[in-house]
Amino acid sequence: MxxxxxxxxxxxxxxxxxxxxxxxxxxxxxxxxxxxxxxxxHVELGHQFEPASAAHWLGTDASGxxxxxxxxxxxxxxxxxxxxxxxxxxxxxxxxxxxxxWLGGAVDEVVMRIxxxxxxxxxxxxxxxxxxxxxxxxxxxxxxxxCANGWVGYARVARGQVLGLxxxxxxxxxxxxxASNRRVMWIHLVPNLLGPAMVQMSFGLGSxxxxxxxxxxxxxxxxxxxxxxxxxDQARNFLWNTSWVRIYxxxxxLAITWVVLGANLFGDGLRDRLDPRQRGRG
Amino acid sequence: MSIGSFLLRxxxxxxxxxxxxxxxxxxxxxxxxxxxxxxxxxxxAPPGMRLKIEHCMGLDKPLPLQFLGFLGHVVDxxxxxxxxxxxxxxxxxxxxxxxxxxxxxxxxVCGMIVALVLALPLGVVAAVRRGSWTDTLATTFSLTxxxxxxxxxxxxxxLWGFITLGWFPGPTxxxxxxxxxxALAVGTHLMAMLARMTRSSLVEVLGEDYVRTARAKGVPxxxxxxxxxxxxxxxxxITIAGLQFGSLLSGAIIIENVFSRPGLGxxxxxxxxxxxxxxxxxxxxxxxxxxxxxxxxVDLAYGLADPRIRRA
Numbered sequence: 001m002x003x004x005x006x007x008x009x010x011x012x013x014x015x016x017x018x019x020x021x022x023x024x025x026x027x028x029x030x031x032x033x034x035x036x037x038x039x040x041x042h043v044e045l046g047h048q049f050e051p052a053s054a055a056h057w058l059g060t061d062a063s064g065x066x067x068x069x070x071x072x073x074x075x076x077x078x079x080x081x082x083x084x085x086x087x088x089x090x091x092x093x094x095x096x097x098x099x100x101x102w103l104g105g106a107v108d109e110v111v112m113r114i115x116x117x118x119x120x121x122x123x124x125x126x127x128x129x130x131x132x133x134x135x136x137x138x139x140x141x142x143x144x145x146x147c148a149n150g151w152v153g154y155a156r157v158a159r160g161q162v163l164g165l166x167x168x169x170x171x172x173x174x175x176x177x178x179a180s181n182r183r184v185m186w187i188h189l190v191p192n193l194l195g196p197a198m199v200q201m202s203f204g205l206g207s208x209x210x211x212x213x214x215x216x217x218x219x220x221x222x223x224x225x226x227x228x229x230x231x232x233d234q235a236r237n238f239l240w241n242t243s244w245v246r247i248y249x250x251x252x253x254l255a256i257t258w259v260v261l262g263a264n265l266f267g268d269g270l271r272d273r274l275d276p277r278q279r280g281r282g
Numbered sequence: 283m284s285i286g287s288f289l290l291r292x293x294x295x296x297x298x299x300x301x302x303x304x305x306x307x308x309x310x311x312x313x314x315x316x317x318x319x320x321x322x323x324x325x326x327a328p329p330g331m332r333l334k335i336e337h338c339m340g341l342d343k344p345l346p347l348q349f350l351g352f353l354g355h356v357v358d359x360x361x362x363x364x365x366x367x368x369x370x371x372x373x374x375x376x377x378x379x380x381x382x383x384x385x386x387x388x389x390x391v392c393g394m395i396v397a398l399v400l401a402l403p404l405g406v407v408a409a410v411r412r413g414s415w416t417d418t419l420a421t422t423f424s425l426t427x428x429x430x431x432x433x434x435x436x437x438x439x440x441l442w443g444f445i446t447l448g449w450f451p452g453p454t455x456x457x458x459x460x461x462x463x464x465a466l467a468v469g470t471h472l473m474a475m476l477a478r479m480t481r482s483s484l485v486e487v488l489g490e491d492y493v494r495t496a497r498a499k500g501v502p503x504x505x506x507x508x509x510x511x512x513x514x515x516x517x518x519x520i521t522i523a524g525l526q527f528g529s530l531l532s533g534a535i536i537i538e539n540v541f542s543r544p545g546l547g548x549x550x551x552x553x554x555x556x557x558x559x560x561x562x563x564x565x566x567x568x569x570x571x572x573x574x575x576x577x578x579x580v581d582l583a584y585g586l587a588d589p590r591i592r593r594a
Contacts, residue, residue: 011418012418012421012422113295113298113299113302114302116295116298116299116302117299117302117303117306119299119573120299120300120302120303120569120570120573120574121303121306121307121566121569121570124535125532125533125535125547125550125551125554125566125569128535128551128554129310129554129562132554132555206429210431213431213433214431214432214433214535214536217433217536217539218535218536218539218551220555229433232431232433232434233433236433236437236540249434249437250434250438252434253430253431253433253434253435254434256429256430256431256434257426257429257430257431257434260428260429260430260431261422261425261426261429264425264428264429264474265422265425268421268425268478
């Protein structure tokens with residue numbers, strides 16, 4: 001494979017990127033393009049479970065509210081939550097992982113022991129335990145719960161990369177020239193691990209949305225009005241009814257699938273680009 | 283490193299991790315607002331009952347003693363008492379976990395079988411035809427399995443297998459046929475990681491010299507892949523499968539929820555909701571221990587299967 005092609009994403013990676021861009025656009029514009037306001041004032045009991053129509057493209061739910069509008073508002077909450085959680089956990093994880101890998105010794109030991117503990121604590125159960133501490137968890141608590149173990153993956157990636165980078169010539173040269181630890185980490189290490197970190201962020205974006213939806217589905221998520229998980233939770237009560245109602249049940253699930261699949265395809269594509277051995281005819 | 287010292291080191295760090303998890307859980311339970319006695323006794327319980335529950339849980343003792351008490355219950359194997367109605371001679375936490383463990387284990391085994399049956403062919407096809415449309419299709423299909431939320435997929439399975447076709451029993455039912463739909467749900471979810479690992483590992487092995495040698499001496503391509511390459515390529519797949527199996531043993535919460543199946547995950551979620559300290563603490567300990575043991579077993583199996591690893 002030629003050098004020029006090696007710099008481009010694989011077709012599936014590009015598909016993933018396109019899917020994420022759609023999600024981004026819908027998430028940003030969602031509330032503005034939503035055809036209906038979703039406040040309590042707009043509950044229309046006369047319009048429960050309507051099939052798709054010109055007025056309600058995806059029908060209505062148990063309270064007569066527009067499904068499409070809920071979906072669009074849900075995209076906004078999912079986007080906000082996933083970006084904030086990925087930003088916070090990647091910052092914490094990359095900082096701790098880089099420090100652990102570069103400084104070694106006691107720092108490494110402490111960070112890795114914490115990582116061990118958090119890995120041994122079953123993922124989503126820790127999130128559930130944190131969110132369940134209060135009866136009406138808000139968004140900040142949910143973010144904290146998702147970050148509490150979300151940083152672990154980034155720390156492992158960063159540490160692994162740094163251990164490999166330690167012996168590189170440019171790092172040795174910087175140390176020989178008297179660069180401080182801080183300078184080595186910022187200038188010589190962090191830029192070199194942003195690639196693998198991007199891969200992890202892409203996967204992280206998908207898993208944040210899945211976990212949030214799981215929490216909402218179990219009835220312990222943030223008490224936001226419209227999240228895809230809450231829609232799925234509401235939907236399971238009438239999944240068995242008439243076939244039109246099932247639209248409401250399927251739509252948020254498909255939206256989640258769209259985002260997570262996009263994130264995974266993009267992450268895979270990025271990884272292949274960074275690691276040519278894994279690529280097609282490598 | 284010899285196997286002995288390797289084991290000893292892993293046992294040490296494993297024990298440390300389990301202790302860390304226990305301390306974290308304990309601290310967490312006592313930091314969060316809310317009184318466990320309220321939950322267990324109910325709001326209008328007589329004061330005597332409240333005292334009994336408090337005493338049974340050891341909540342009337344200082345915190346360090348409470349933690350030591352928990353460690354004592356780990357040693358004697360009961361993991362403490364469930365303290366329903368404050369009865370200290372009632373069923374132990376270990377008994378409650380032992381009740382649900384067979385369901386969890388059965389689901390884990392069946393789900394893993396489904397996952398491997400789906401993932402191995404997908405991964406092999408993708409690797410052999412890498413870069414082609416078949417590869418893209420197989421990879422996207424297996425990725426869909428991990429992308430589609432179980433909250434959607436599991437109900438759809440019920441809709442299809444139980445309501446539309448009527449072939450399989452619905453939620454809450456037990457019996458050998460009742461495992462089919464939950465196992466399918468679990469399996470499709472695990473498939474993606476396994477197929478991805480099979481693909482990338484087989485791609486790498488197919489590029490190695492000994493595979494070229496096999497081809498050069500005229501071994502048919504099917505045999506090269508099935509016998510020569512796949513055997514080595516499966517090692518990292520087994521690692522992932524082992525780790526996934528470990529996480530399945532700590533409970534498939536959503537699946538258990540949708541199918542109303544008993545299990546370790548469901549038990550823990552229930553215990554967290556009702557603030558039953560002894561059950562939460564005990565179940566978390568069991569899950570952490572499973573994780574550590576499975577990890578160790580996977581590393582050990584890997585070292586035994588591939589002598590090249592041990593030198594590293």
